Amino acid sequence: MIGINNKKKIIGVSRVRNEGALIKDVLDHLSNYVDGVICYDDASEDNTLDILKKHPLVLDIIENKNWKSDRKERSKAEGAHRQQLFDKAKEYSPEWIYVFDADEFVEFKEGIDLNDENFDAYYFRLYDYYITAQDVSKNYKEREFIGPEYRDIPMLFRASLDLNFHSRVPKGFGKISFGGYVKHYGKATTVEAWDRKCEYYINHLVEKQPGDIDISEKWTARLGKAIHNKSDFFNDLITWESKEDFGIELTPGLERLSTYSFNILVATSSLxxxxxxxxxxxxxxxxxxxxxKFNVEYFTFNKGSISEKIEKNLGVGFMSFKKYDLILANHNTVVEKLYKRGTIIQTCHGIYPKLEQPSKKATGFVAISQEVQNHLGVKGFASKLIYNSINLNRFFPKKEIKKKPKTVLSLCHSEEANSVIMKLAKDLGLEYLQAFKYENPIWNIEDLINKADLVFGLGRSAYEAMSCGRPVIVYDKRRYFAGYSDGYVKDVLGFSLVNNCSGRYSKKELTLDQLKIEVQKYNSDDQYFFRGFADKELDIRKNMVKYIDYYLVLKYLKYKNKPSTKIKSILKKIIKKALGSIKKNIKKL
Known part of the structure; x- marks a missing residue:
């Protein structure tokens, strides 16, 4: 072991137990990042302690010989052991202390500046690797897939901080910055190790989880299910290389969503x-x-090509129940038809079409833009704002756009607008592509979008293009409102969003020559801006959390406002007051 007087820049600390299969690989890897490691060995029964004693990176070991299996004791120990390690590391006078688990392989951000005095700590983005049928027989380091869910965990702290570890994430640090990525193999070593992990969480920890379940309940459901084709949160698995395109933060809301059981009907007037x-x-x-745990069905007045895809591709059937927990409806005619079958949330997509007007029979309303929310408010209906929802695993950048635009795509809904853009493309020497839904509807529109460098369109068409990382010129000439444009929308996107990227923010009636000027604003670097916007505001995975949370609020309000609930509340108050009076009289006696 290295002497205590040899100053270190970064010391890693970790509590370990029975990590013989991983710990040497992790320590070898960490030698690229830290100057030494201190470990708390929690009464390991395998060869973990022997490996620690022999490894040149290990500075010191705190040895615990008496392992406590009580669930409450184990939960307390999770933080207490890290506190001991952090305090022990300070004795070596490091500048930074890196707190890690023995199944994590870190990748520090390129160019990270640990001399920057603006930050007290760095968080790392952690992704879980999974065992799949394709690689179950391989070594854990050859696993191919991760879940898209990530957790941003503070792991690197200034040694001068006075931290308090009640859990893995301590209290006591201030400004924090992004430090890099972590490959977490805790779910991906072997099938046997997976089951041992499940049994540990089932038998030895007490901790409430999102969805108001105990951690033991969550891991009981996972026992015996080491091999995955989806993540533990039912999302498609991805590769490490695609984490930035498809990653999603594992928020409590997203985790809660995987615990609920609901019968849900999704309804719209025509399919x-x-x-x-x-x-x-x-x-x-x-x-x-x-x-x-969701039993999903659909309803429509007019079946057709899209309902066929819903049944064939998704395995979802037509309405068969008399009652549903939740009905997500798009149009007022659907609400009028279904309002007796359950709690209805009507999503209003616009302010003009008659079908989009609110129905009094809906339980709650979602507005897809501030403009729609204001429109509903004027009519006396409160609503929740949730922007258009896009499947970002389907609509994503399949290739980067050109430095200078070579191909333009019109997603406009009028022949007049298409003619203008076609003329623009010809004049500028650009290839012209078109998806005119009234003549040649295209289902896999994401493939066509990815062939273009620049896209013209409004509303959902614009959002789908942005999701594919394509710069957008908001422009069209719809039959039900004036032919307005917001132009090359990047610099005014926040304002344009208020009006659902309809052009009604700027209300510019752009001529052909003015549209050519908008094309000159094209910047290929904007592809990252537009995809970033889609990831933040349009991701359907995040937006479904908002819908379900809204439903739960509506359900609670409905219960609270029931006459029987109000009567019970009044009776409780009367009884409480009466009991208080009786107690006072007894004391007087």
């Missing part, structure tokens, strides 16, 4: 052709149906 409402409906059903 016989391709359009905004139809693709929105398909996307919602696709997202909800991946959760095994």
């Amino acid at each position: 016989d052709s391709i359009g905004g409402s139809e693709t929105f409906t398909y996307a919602i059903i696709e997202e909800l149906s991946k959760y095994p």
